[in-house]
Amino acid sequence: MQTNSKLTRRSLLKATTGVAVGSGIVDRGFCAPAIPSVDLAATRASSGINFPPFAKTEWEQQGVWPAFWVRCPSATQPPLVTAYRLRFALETAGKARLHVSADERYELFLDGQRIGRGSERGNLEHWFYETYEIQPGAGEHVLVARVWSLGDFSPLAQFERRPGFLLAAEAPLTETLSTGHAGWESKQLGGYSFGAPFYVWGLAAPMTLDGARFDWGFERGAGEGWNKVAKDEPAASRMLEYGIAPDRYLRSGTLPSMIxxxxxxxxxxxxxxxxxxxxxxxxxxxxxxxxxxxxxxxxxxxxxxxxxxxxxxxxxxxxxxxxxxxxxxxxxxxxxxxxxxxxxxxxxxxxxxxxxxxxxxxxxxxxxxxxxxxxxxxxxxxxxxxxxxxxxxxxxxxxxxxxxxxxxxxxxxxxxxxxxxxYPLEMESRFVSGDAAVDGTLPLLVRGMQNCSHETFVDCPYFEQMQYVGDVRTESLCSYVMTRDDRLVRKALYMIDKSRHTSGLTEARYPVRQPQLIPWFSLLHIGTVYEYAFWRDDLRFVGTLLPGVRAILDAFEQHLDSSGLIRSPEGWNSTDSFPETERSGLIHWLLAWAFRQAAELEGFFGERDRSARAQRRATEIAVIADETFWDETKGLWANESSRTSFSEPVQCMAVLSGLAPAAKVQRIRKSLRDLRPTGQFGRLRGNRASQKGASPLAPATMYSTHFLFETYRKLELMDLFFERLKFWLEQPGQGMKTPLESYDPSRSDCHAWNSHPLFHYFATILGIRPSTPGFRTVEISPLLGPLKQASGNLVHPAGGGILVEVRAETGRLAGNVTLPEGITGVWKGNGSTRELKPGANRI
CATH class of the missing domain: 2.60.120.260 (Galactose-binding domain-like)
Known part of the structure; x- marks a missing residue:
């Protein structure tokens, strides 16, 4: 018997752009974006997902499948664990292609050997199934599935409709193997009991398995108590008659098998x-x-x-x-x-x-x-x-x-x-600084990403195991510098887009069956879409996300008051370094930045009017944010309109928006140094940061330090970059194997949202960033700070890698840059700019 690993979609469409657009992820000035020509009919074969549209596989195109969901008639009330069995015989050896799903989760066995798990996490409108190819020999065989359906005891990230199992076999074995046609049997597996989670939140309930009541050998189809299954609704990947939606809208799994x-x-x-x-x-x-x-x-x-x-x-x-x-x-x-x-x-x-x-x-x-x-x-x-x-x-x-x-x-x-x-996420790029402390963080940062990458990104593997929109912002950037594989990022963007409420805002975390709104996370999602457009070459996919980007911005505009300020939308508006406020400086500057990013995105698709409007709104919001939140005495933008508290993240969003007055940005550059928080940082409720010191400027959390690092890069404050990096440099010596969620005392010891220094090693220290959509061109602007040298090889989505070797020599930078075939760019350093061509470039 032979089995092949789970199959995924093989092809997808992409768009190409014929004109260089924009100036990278962090621009030094804002101008109306150029309008590229877009070929929406171009083809691509990189990621395993057939995006977009979320096209149906050949199997799904039949709409209603030649198979039915089945259930165990004696097991109806979760939590429960059931088994499904099919004994079959083949006259000759053959190949079978199987499409398998369950509500909620399954393990699939062939002749007693596990060949897969699923179903990949989604929601009722995207109920994923896995595809397997098996090659059983002539003779008798048995297929068995163990299915768990925990109901209220299941993880919050697990959707459920009602317990059931589905296996659909393609011809010529459809009638022989498919549920609803073949002679499948089932029984409830004994010995399982579940209790309410007593320590962590959001996960599956703790389990007790009593061996005296367990059905040993079930995976081989052994034992008594097997009875005929009950047949439920037909499996479907489209609407049923009269436009009635199926209970579970079946979609092909988007990811490879988990390790x-x-x-x-x-x-x-x-x-x-x-x-x-x-x-x-x-x-x-x-x-x-x-x-x-x-x-x-x-x-x-x-x-x-x-x-x-x-x-x-x-x-x-x-x-x-x-x-x-x-x-x-x-x-x-x-x-x-x-x-x-x-x-x-x-x-x-x-x-x-x-x-x-x-x-x-x-x-x-x-x-x-x-x-x-x-x-x-x-x-x-x-x-x-x-x-x-x-x-x-x-x-x-x-x-x-x-x-x-x-x-x-x-x-x-x-x-x-x-x-x-x-998830099979591995480090394909390479970075070396020659500094033992910096290089010593690489295993920790990579391991953090790996342990937070599963069927979705997760915030933390120990406590919640949920994909938060804010976390995806930095997890996706880390993914870009680790690997060419963008499937997990694409799924995150797609599912977050599909989570939007009727208001237009996204869920704070998704897929999760318990709704939650953190309004400013929706604005971070726009930035994630924007960054994907640069770091990966698939504007067609980006185009399908644009309606969601517009909806988010429209939702915020519904909260404009008569003065032109935005009232914080309903939800959890605790914004990083300070508690909730009705009129938030961070939200206003982040909204201005998001409108600016949207303006560029619209321009990529020739939407001149939409682009101009978004650019105009970005400027208008920036003007009123500056007028409302600027404190001339302190030289800072405030957290709230009363101007009573201040924080690093608000200054960062203002600077990164590219819309703040230049003179005030220079004052912020000085304030970020002179008023920077010092001393011991701590953690407040809701992961807000605290400090023991006299600075009026509340520190960024470890998460929002990503935006602080981006600000340091833009303002060329690399001494402060390395000063704040110490919170990561100290972690290996404290026994950490993955990055903390927050300053100690940290709830979670593994939070990939704080793997973001990994991104900055490549994109800030080595200075490698895409300068046009699709990473067609690159800008390399190294900022070594106190380092004497650094080198790395960043995988490029088109193939090959970008090799950068840079060293400081008597106050100037020297080195070598090697670009992949077909990729051009510029080097910025030593106060000058020079062109880079494909192949070797000596600086």
Whole structure:
């Protein structure tokens, strides 16, 4: 038997532009954008998604499929786990092409071997399915699916309609294999129970699996209790009769299969002790309680060299250090141990206090006198041989707490492994600065992106696992400098666009079934669309997002008052460094910037009138923002119209808009230095930043430091850039493996929105940025700051890479630039500009 990995869409349309447009992501001046010619019929073959329009595959074009959703008639009320079985026989070896989906999630097995998981996360209007090609030999076979439908106990990012399963086989095996035609059977799998999440928010409920009630061998189709499935509605990828929408509008999965492989971090036992009967979260880790004689046995088990037997009537608490941050499906294989229990809880780091709202952890390498507060699942062996216990969903963190309690029967743990899972995002570019501290952050920044990339981007893998619009702004930029693969970015842009309310604003996070509005995130989305237009060569896709860009801007204009100010739309308007306010300086400057970006986007498509209007509105909003929020005494723009508080992010949005008066920008340049926050930064509720110091300027959060770095670049304040970078340079020494969510005490230890220095290593230090849409041309403006040299190779979406080697020599920059074939550009440095041609260029 052979199986091929999940297939995705193969082709998509793209547009080409014939005229150089714009001046990059951060421009030094604003002018009316040139209007390019656009060939909307040009073809492309890069990403796996057939965007846009969200075109149907050949299979989807039939509309109503020759298959039906089916369900287990005895299992109707979530939370529940069901299995579906089809026994079939082939007279000769053959190939079968299968389209598979489930509500909510499935695992697919062929002859007892797992061949895939799904369905890729979407919503009811984009219910994704996966496509598999299998090549079973002649003879008897069995297809089995395990489907979990948790209802209110499922992750908030998981949509659900009602429990069900779908498998559609293409001809000639449609009648033989498809649900609704073939003789599929089902049953509810026993042994599963779920409890409300007790520590983190937004994730799947913790699971307990009782081996005495579990249907062992279900994946092979074994066991009793299988009954005929109930047939539900037909599967469909278009409207049904009379314009009735299907319950789930089926769309082909847009992404490759997630990585699923044994983790390279097997773990080491850091602490082994007797486990008392009480609440272990209240019991600190103390060296005095450690049982060193048992370390070797646990080390051998984790290394995969020897099983470990826990004697009868024994309770053990083991802290396993994975020595890296991973997202993984834990697997444990046991023999014996009837009525014992194995609880596996995960944590990012150990706490200084046994309080779930106290996030103080300090050095993550240290565990002594700290408390383990975690989240996970429990397994109850029934005494069988080689019993494989596994979770339905993956867990995340650096530390695992294993609590084992045996009864009268010894428990042998044959194997304990972690199957790492994530999007197949790898670092394809290269950056070297020669500074050990700077270069030492690269693994942390890359690992942060990897662990926050799954079927969508996620804010954090440990707490919420949701794709926030603000996070996507920096995650997408990091993705551009890591890889040519833009499928995850494209899906994010598409799904966020489809999340828009009737007001025109996007959801704050999507796909998520619980609505939330953070209005200024919608403005950040416009910037993400704009940046995609430059960093990737697909204006046709960008064009499909333009109606959403217009809708967002229209929504904000509905909140204009008689003075021309914008009243903050309804929603969570806490804007980064300060609490909610009715008239926000940050929102006004961000809106002006968004209108300016929209003006350029409209120009790319020849929309001269729309472009001129957007440019005019950008200027008008900037003028009233300047008049309302500028404090002449302090030389700063205020957070609110009362001009009582000030913050770095407001200054950044004003400067980056390119619309602030030049004289005031120069004053801001001085204020950002003279009034910069110093001392110890901290975290307030809602991730706002705090400081211990006398500066009137509230610090940017670690997230909005991305915009501060962009401002430092524009104002050439690279000494301040490296001064603020220290918050990342210090993290590896504090035991962090991924970037923090916020200044300590940080809730989350893995937040890819703070991987953004990775982008700046390439785009600011090396100075590599696209200067026209589609990355057709490049501007290279290195800013080394205190570094003596830096070099890198940035992957280019058209193929090849942009190689930059730059060094400081007696106050001037020298080096080499190599551009891919067909790419031209300019070098800006030493007070001059020179043309760059494809191939090698010596500076």
């Amino acid at each position: 699923e492989r044994p983790s390279g971090s097997r773990g080491v036992p850091r602490f082994i002790a007797a486990a008392g009967p009480g609440d272990l979260t209240q019991v600190p880790i103390r060296k005095a309680d450690h049982l060193p004689a048992e370390t070797a046995g646990w080390a051998a088990l984790l290394a995969g060299t020897k099983p470990l037997t826990i004697p009868p009537n024994t309770a053990r608490r083991v802290i396993i250090d994975l020595e890296d941050y991973i997202c993984a499906y834990p697997e444990i294989v046991t023999t014996g141990g009837r009525d014992s229990s194995v609880r596996l809880h995960w944590a990012e780091g150990l706490r200084l206090a046994p309080d779930k709202w106290n996030f103080r952890k300090e050095n993550r390498n240290e565990i002594e006198n700290k408390f383990f507060l975690g989240m996970g699942d429990t397994f109850i062996p029934e005494g069988g041989v080689d019993r494989l216990f596994e979770t339905l969903w993956w867990a995340a963190g650096r530390y695992v707490e294993a609590v084992i309690r045996t009864a009268s029967d010894p428990l042998t743990i044959q194997r304990l492994v972690w199957r790492e899972t994530r």
